[in-house]
Amino acid sequence: MSMMNRRDLLRALAVATAAGPAAYATPLTLYRGPVQFKHGVASGDPGPHDVVLWTRVTPQGDAKHGDVAVDLEIALDPAFREGNRLLPGLRAVASRDYTLKHVLRNLQQGTDYYYRFHSQGSTSPTGRIRTLPQGEVDSLRFAVASCALWSSGYFHAYDAIANMEGLDAVFHLGDYIYEYGSAAGDYGMRIGNRIGRMPEPAHRLQSLADYRQRHAQYKSDQQLQRAHACAPWITVWDDHELANNSWHSGDEATEEEDSAPWNAKKIAALRAYYEWMPIREPLANDRQSAACRSFRFGDLLELFMVESRLTGRDRALDYKQDLQWDGDQPDTASFQALLENPAREMLGAWQTDWLRQSLSQSVAAGVNWQVLGNQVLMARVAAPSVRSAMPARLWEELLGRLSGPQRERVLRNELLSAHDIPSNLDSWDGYPAARSRVYDAIREANARVVALAGDTHMFWANELWDDQGRQRVAVELATTSLTSPSYGDYLPEAPIGTAMAARSREVIYNDPKSKGYLDITFDRNHVTASFISMSSVTEKDYTASTTAQFTARRDDGKGQVGGVVATAATGPDRGAVARGPASMT
Template identity: 50%
Template sequence: MTIDRRKVLGLLGLSGAAAGEAAAATVKGLHDGPVSFDHGVASGDPLQDRVILWTRVTAPGAKLPVGVRWDVANDPDFKTIVRQGHATTDAGRDHTVKVDVTGLKPGTEYHYRFRASRAGQPVGEAVVGRTRTLPTGATKDVVLAVASCSLYPNGYFNAYDAIAKLPRVDAVLHLGDYIYEYGAAPGDYGMNSPTAKTRMPDPPHEIVTLDDYRRRHRIYKTDPMLQAAHARAPWIVVWDDHETANDSWIGGAENHTPKTEGDWATRKAAALKAYYEWMPIREPSAGALPEAAWRDFQFGDVVTLLMTETRLTARSQQLDYETDLPIVDGKPDVAAFVAKWKDPSRRMMGQDQERWLAGQVGASVKAGTAWQVLGNQVVMARVATPNLQKTMGEEKFDALVAKLPDYARKRVAQSVAMSAYEIPSNLDAWDGYPADRQRVYDIFTAAQARPIVLAGDSHMFWANELWNDGGDKRVAVEFGATSITSPGYGDLMPGAPIGEAFVQRNKEVRYSHPSAKGFVLLTLEHGKATGDLVAVSTILEPKYETSVLKRFVVTPAAGGGVEALKEG
C-alpha cells in the first residue's frame, strides 16, 4: 500500500503549525468577547526538559482567533514563574490550544495555568493544573497509574477521580478507548446502564465525521472527574480501536461500513485530527505519519517506557471464528484455522516499529535501566477460552445460563464448545497474531531485557506471566488494567467465577477479575516492581470507595527476563 504523506497530513490539518502556538502579536485581530475554559486542562508527553500543555477555550460566536496566555511556575501560587507565553487558536482546530513548553528542569513538579489574553495581557479567571518532567540519572522509584476504556454513558468516572486523589503519581498512562464511537439509541453500547439518561453521549448517533469526533471528545472532557485526573499529572496516551471504530485495523474496522459510512481513510483521518487536537500528545514529528504514534520515555535509570501502536499502521485484519473456522462434516476444522492463525505474515506491528522497538529495548538494557515497560493496547498473554461449566459444575452452570438473555446464552454455549480446543478466546488481542508476538518475545530475549507489559482493552484485571512459544522460558510479566466504566464479562454474568475459570484454563494467567472497575498502580524500583490492582466500589453513583483487589510483585531474573509473579 502506497501512502501519500502530504495528502494524509492535509486531511489531518497538520501540514502547518497545528499546535496553536502562533504568537499573538502576529495575528491582526483577536476575539474580544467572553472566554471560558469549560474543558479543563491537561499535560502530557513529558520529557526531561519539556512537556505538552493543553486546554480548550469556549468562545461563543468567535469568528476571529482567540488569544491565550500560559504560565508555568514552581509554586501553586505562581509567585515564581519560570516560563510563559501566548498562543492563539481558532475553529480550525476546534479552539484547542497545545503548547510544547521547553527549558524545564528534569524530575521537577510544575504548576501551570491558562488565561484569556487581550492586547498581550492576561484577563479573566485562570484554569490550572500541575505536571512533572521526567527524571535523569539515579532515580529511586517511579509511580505510574495505568487506565483504559471509559464508556461515558455506562457510569461515573470514579476511577479517574481516584487517580486524581493519589498522594503520588508521576504519570498517567492511558492505553486506549478514551472515547467510544457508538450512539445513544436504546440498544447502543452502554445505553442500558442506569446512568445513561444523565450521561448521554453527544452527538447521539455513531460518530463518523470530524465534527462528530470533536463533539464526542468535548462531552468527555466536560466530566469533572476526568478533568481532575488530567489536571493532576502528565498523561502519556495511545489510542486503541474506539477512538476510530471498533476492531480497527490498517484497512478498515469491524464497525465501519463503507457503503453507508464512506471511505475508511477519510473517517480515520477525521478521528486522528480530533484526537491530536483534544489530547495532550506531541504532534507528529517531521516525516512521520500521524498513525505512527510509537514513542519512548526515559524515567531516570529505573524505567524505559515504550508506547506502541498496534491498530492503524500495520495490523492485519482480525480472523473471525464464524468465517475462518470451517465446519467439515459437522465438526470444526481446527487444523485449517490454525494454519491461518499462525501465518507469520499476519502483523500487529510493522517492520519500522519492530526495528524501533528492538533498538530501544537493546539501548535500555545496555544503559543499565532497571525495567523495560511496554505501553500496549491489548492483552499479550495466551488466553484460551475457559470452560465455565467445568469450573462451576453442571448444575450451577445450567442455572446461570437459564437466567441469561438469548444472545448471552448463545455466547456462553459457544465458549464452552470452544474451550475444547487450544485456540484463543480473543482474536483481536495479541493471541490472534502469535507469530508477531513471538517476534516481540525474541526482541526481549536477545537483549536480555526485564520487560513488563501493560495492557488495556479487555475490561478485566489481569496478572499474567508471558512465556515463549516453546513454553520453556518466562520472558515477561503483564499487568492488564480493567476499564474505567466499560462493561466486562462479569457484568454480563454477575457472580460467575469467570476469573477463576480463566486461571484454571491458562498457564499464563495468574489472576483475572472480570467485573471490577479501576486502574493499575505500578510502582517500579531497582530490584522489584509492584502492581496494585485498584478497584472502585461502584460506577453507578459518584460516591465510592477504593480498595486494592490484589498486589503482585515481580523481580528481575539473572540473565534477563523476570521471576514468577508473587502476591505482595
C-alpha cells in the same frame, strides 16, 4: 491498503493537525469577547526539559471572527509565588476547535511545576507537571487506565487517580472515548438510561464535528479534569477512539477495505484526538512520530509506547468466517494455519524494528526496566469452560438472562474451550507470529520487560513465555476498564476468573468484574502492581480499595524477569492461582 498509502495518510493527518509556531505567526483577527475554560487543563508526553500543555477555550459569543489570545502562567508552587513567569501571546485556534497545545521548554529535569491559563479575564484550573528525571532514580509511581465508556458509569477511577500522592505520570492505553450513540441497543445504554449518562451526539460518530463533540463531553467531566490536572499523561489510542475492532484499512462494519468513507472517518477521528489530547503533534515526514515513542525515566525505567491498531495491524480473523465446523467439531488445523501465517502483522515491520533497536539501546544505556505500553493483551489465553466450573442449574439460569448476542458468545466460548485455540482474536493471540517477533526482540536485547495492557475490561497478572514454554520473556500487568462492561458483568455469578487462571498457564490472576485502574510502582529490584477497584461506578458515591496486589523481581537469578507473586489477598472469583516454583521465583 499499501504501506505507502498508509504513510501518505499519516502525512495528510500531520498536515491537517499541525499547530506549531507557524500556526501562531500569521497575524489573524482575534476574538475579544468573554470566554470560559470549561474543559480543564492537561499535560502530556513529558521530557526532561519540556512537556506538552493543553487547554480548550470556549467563546461565549459569536467567535467566527478569529482565534482567542491566551497567556500561560508557570510557577514552582501551586500558589504561583515561587519562580513565577508569564508566557503571553498563545492562541486557541478556531480551526482546531479552540483547543490550545503548547510545548513548554527549558524546564529542569525531575521537577514539579504548576501551570494555568488566562484569557479575557478568565483563568483556567491549575495543573501540575513533573518532568522526566535524569541520572539515578530509586523509585517511580504510575497510574494505568483504559476503557472509559461514558454511558456505563461515573469516572470514579479518574477521581481516585487524582488523589494519588507522588504520581510521576498516568499511562492511558486507549479507549479514552467510545464511538457509540444512545439508541436503545447501543453499547452501555442499559446503564446509561438508568443513571442518566447519555452520550453526545446521540448517534454513532462519523464526522469531525461528531468526534470533537464527544471529546468535549468527556473533558467536561470534573473527575476526568482532576486526573488530567494531577500529572502528565502518556497516551495512545485503541479502537474506540475511531470504531470497534478497527485495523489499518477498516473496522468490524467495513464492507470495502480502504474505502473513501473509512479513510475520511479515520482522518476525522485522529484529527480530533490530536486536537483534544495532550500528545505531541505528528510530523509530516515521520510516521514514527504519529505512533510509537519512548520516555526514559532516568536509569530506572524506559517506557515504549507502541501503536497496535491503525498503522500496522492486519484485519483480525473471525471465528464465524474463518473457523470451519464439521457438526460440533471445529477444523482447528486449518484455522491454526491461518492464524500462524507469518505475514500477518500487528505493529508492522517498521515499528517492530524500531522496538528491537530501542530495547537494545535502552539495555546498553544501563536502564533497569523496559516497559511496553501496549493496547491489547499479550498473554496466551485459551477459552475456559465456565460451565464446568459451576452447577448446571445455575449455568442454565445465567444463559436464560442473556441477550441473543451475549448468549451466542458464551456458548461459542464453551465449544472452543475444548480446543487449544485463542479466546480473543483481537488481542496478540490473534497475531502469534507478530508476537513472537516482539519476544525475539526482547530476548535479543536481554531486556527486563513489563508489558502493560488494557482493552479487555478485566484485571490480569500474567507471565509471558516463549513459544517453547521454556523461558519467561516478560510479565504482563493489565488494567480493567474504568466503566466499560465486561464478560463478568454479563455472568456475575459465573466463576470466570477462576476458570481463566486454571485454563491457561500464562494467566496467574484474572478479575473479570472490577472497575478501576492499576497503581504501579517500580524500584531497582521489583515492580509492584496494586489493582484498585471502585465500590461502584453506577452510584455517585464510591470508595476505592486494593483488591489484589502482585509483585515481580527484575531478575530471578536465571537471566530472566521473575514471575508474578501475590502479595495481597484476592477476593471471590478473582482467579489467582499458584503454579509451583516456576511462577514463584
